[in-house]
Amino acid sequence: MKSFPRIFALLIPIWVSIAALAFPAAAQTDPLPSWNDGASKQAILDFVARVTAEGGPDYVAPAERIATFDNDGTLWAEQPLYFQVLFAIDRAKALAPQHPEWTDKEPFASLLKGDIKGALAGGEHAIVELVAATHSDMTTEEFNKIVKDWLATARHPKTQRQYTEMAYQPMLELLAFLRSSGFKTFIVTGGGIEFVRAFAEDTYGVPPEQVVGSAGKTQFELRDGKPVLMKEPGVDFIDDKAGKPVGIQRHIGRRPIAAFGNSDGDLQMLQWTCTGSGLRFCLYVHHTDGEREWTYDRQSNIGRLDEGLNQAAADGWTVVDMKKDWKRVFGFEK
Amino acid sequence: MKSFPRIFALLIPIWVSIAALAFPAAAQTDPLPSWNDGASKQAILDFVARVTAEGGPDYVAPAERIATFDNDGTLWAEQPLYFQVLFAIDRAKALAPQHPEWTDKEPFASLLKGDIKGALAGGEHAIVELVAATHSDMTTEEFNKIVKDWLATARHPKTQRQYTEMAYQPMLELLAFLRSSGFKTFIVTGGGIEFVRAFAEDTYGVPPEQVVGSAGKTQFELRDGKPVLMKEPGVDFIDDKAGKPVGIQRHIGRRPIAAFGNSDGDLQMLQWTCTGSGLRFCLYVHHTDGEREWTYDRQSNIGRLDEGLNQAAADGWTVVDMKKDWKRVFGFEK
Incomplete structure (x- = not known):
């Protein structure tokens, strides 16, 4: 028993190194390295710090940390066509x-x-x-x-890259940062739910059960005696505009505390998210970089952002200036 | 450097005690104490052991460990009326x-x-x-x-217990056991999705985003300038019979590897689950205990189990004999 204090002293550095293994220098490493320092990045970091500060006035329990992301134009590009x-x-x-x-x-x-x-x-x-x-x-x-095979071979007409390579690097970091901060990240897309599920897990780390989207009718039937789910031609649900909060309620059943979009199609999702009680976070990605990506907003047929820009200004939502706020747009850039 | 081997030797018991803290005696404790020893309990334990055995022939990655549960008659009682x-x-x-x-x-x-x-x-x-x-x-x-307030005050006509007390204790243990074995547990109910969500998290540990159910139409609108989701009178989706696999695909987007039901309304969910490739598990709860619960099956208007009993026998699905297999039915029994 004489040696007990000595053993105890030995334990301290061991525990410290175990703790270091378990939480690899989270505080020192920039979780958003592809974001330039500035108001957008700071707003994200502040929001996450406040809702995760236990005992703080804005603390949100992990179960309620729901973040929803539009896909086209928010997580990956959408030009020249969806x-x-x-x-x-x-x-x-x-x-x-x-x-x-x-x-x-x-x-x-x-x-x-x-x-x-x-x-x-x-x-x-x-x-x-x-x-x-x-x-x-x-x-x-x-x-x-079929979707997986297409994604593995098809190339984008402008960049000649695979479509999944045209996911935005800063948004991939943001998804990972939110998840490491106890958030559950959902995709809420106007695109087809089954189309997006085919790559969401590999590309975004979002499992199929966390993808909400537009959907065709599906029918359960027996084919050669084996149960199958047949995709039928009819439209079942359009997950766009006022459909987005409805899709969120249907799939998630709680109101997000953070929402991310890039167009007027996301406006109702952001309204629904940011009018809940407690601290909320709404962000628009604004396509301002004609060199590395595309420039479009109020007049565009694809990803039109007009009313949304007005409301973002009025309500103080974060508007990402792609050209200024993003160090890199795509992962394949040097 | 002379003392290195000695320090190393000291580390061993420390690591062992850390491991014991992280995995508190899981192997020694019965995860299903309200289940009598017998074929049903053994079938559950064997299935879970096989799909979680890394490197084994039946191993299933955690992301694919999806288990779906009917609610009425499977997780809680459904007599004299839903x-x-x-x-x-x-x-x-x-x-x-x-x-x-x-x-x-x-x-x-x-x-x-x-x-x-x-x-x-x-x-x-x-x-x-x-x-x-x-x-x-x-x-x-x-x-x-409204649902939460009702559940807090209403009493079951026979037992005079709160409705949430009429959840089956053995099924609560099964839900917890599956989750502790890396499964994601979903409820797939013919009942209303919003009704079940009002108690699923507290009663079953199942969050709203893991409840699939029948649904009325919902409309996003502004009421006094504030966004709300209004419940409309129309039916949007019936999550019963052939609707269950459709609801599963819509919400989860992958085929479950285990499914639990008690009636013919669950038959297609079990068919869909147990005809997938790899090891699968399908279980019917058979209401055979007229003393502690109710006795009903092929002739009942509520929870009819007729075709399902035939297919369970033909396909070797597990059929729980409530009277024989369950030590306790409800948590309030002594």
Whole structure:
């Protein structure tokens, strides 16, 4: 027993080194290295510090730390067209031999002649036609494989990179930082839920059960005696604009305390998030970098940010100036 | 440097005691103390041991360890009527003064005369009417509070216990055991998603985002300038029978590896679960205990288990004999 104090003294450095292993220098390392120092980065860091400060006035229990992210234009790029539309175009071309009737049926006729602008001149109706023809009449598992195969081979028309490489590096860091701060991160996308699930886990670290999105009808049936879930052509849910808070309630069942978007399609999600009680955080990604990415906002047909900019200014939401606030946009930049 | 081996030797018992702190005697303690030893309990323990054995042939990565549970009759009792119907009846009585027209409109007229059997003679249509009248025209947050208040005060007609006390003790242990074995536990209920969410976290340890259920329509709107989610009268989704695998795909996006039910309403969920590749586990709770609970199966209007019993026998699913397999049914038993 004589040696007890000595053993005890020995324990101290051991415990310290164990603690260091378990919490690798979290305080000293910048969790957002691709963000330039400035108001946007500081606002994120302050919010997270306040809601995680136990005993502090803004503390939020981990179960309530729900953060929701739009996908197109918020987590990955969305120009020159939503990537899912580019996928649908490639699928339509691949399926064309089985559909001789498409040669004189829009939007397929223009599309097969290489006239994408003409094909999409029909607006939302053309896109619904295109998605219905390319996203249904197969099982959910078959669709998942088709998307994965496409993502593994297709290249973005401008950068020639894989689409998943066009995720924004600063946003990947933000997702990881929130999760390491006890947040549950959800994607709430106007895009198709099954399309986004096919890469969300690998690309964003977001599991399928944390993806909310637009959805077609699905039917349970027996095929050759085996249960399958068939994707049907009809639309079940549009997770955009006022649909986003509805999708959030349906899937998550609690109000987020932080929400991230880039367009007017995200406005209601941000309104819903930032009018709850307690400390809240709303952020818009503003596409201001025509060199590294694209420049667009109030006049754009894709990712229009007009009303949202007004409300962000009025309510003091954080607006990320991509050009100024982001050290890197994509991970593949040197 | 001479003393190095001695320090090293000291480290061993320290590490052992740290390991003991981190994994408190899990192997020695029975994780299912309210289950009698027998085939059902053994089948659960074997399944969990096999899918969690790293390097073993049946190992399943934690992310894929999805277990889905029916609620009524599987996690808590459902006699003499689904508890949510008892809630709707109480609500209709409370709301009656605001609805003079109900005095000659079914199912309300019978119900207000105390004739519940007469009120429900209209079958599913009567229940839809009753639920629409009592579950809509309020915000999701208001509804949540109404359910919580009811659960805090209402008493079960037979046991005089709170409804949440009528959760099955062996199933609570099973939920906790699966979670401690790296599973994510979901509720997949034919009942209303918002109704079940109001108590699932406190009673079952299942957060709102892991509850899948039937749902009414919800609308995002501004009320006095503040965003709210209004519950509308229309039905959006019925999470029963063939709807269960559809609800699972919609919310979870992967096929469960284990599923737990008690009625033919759960049959498709169990089929979908147990026809996936790799080791799977399907279990039916069979209500065989007329003394501690109720006895019913093939002929019952509530929780009918007929086709399901046949398929369980044919496919070797586990069928829990409540009377034989459960040491206790409810936590309030001595």
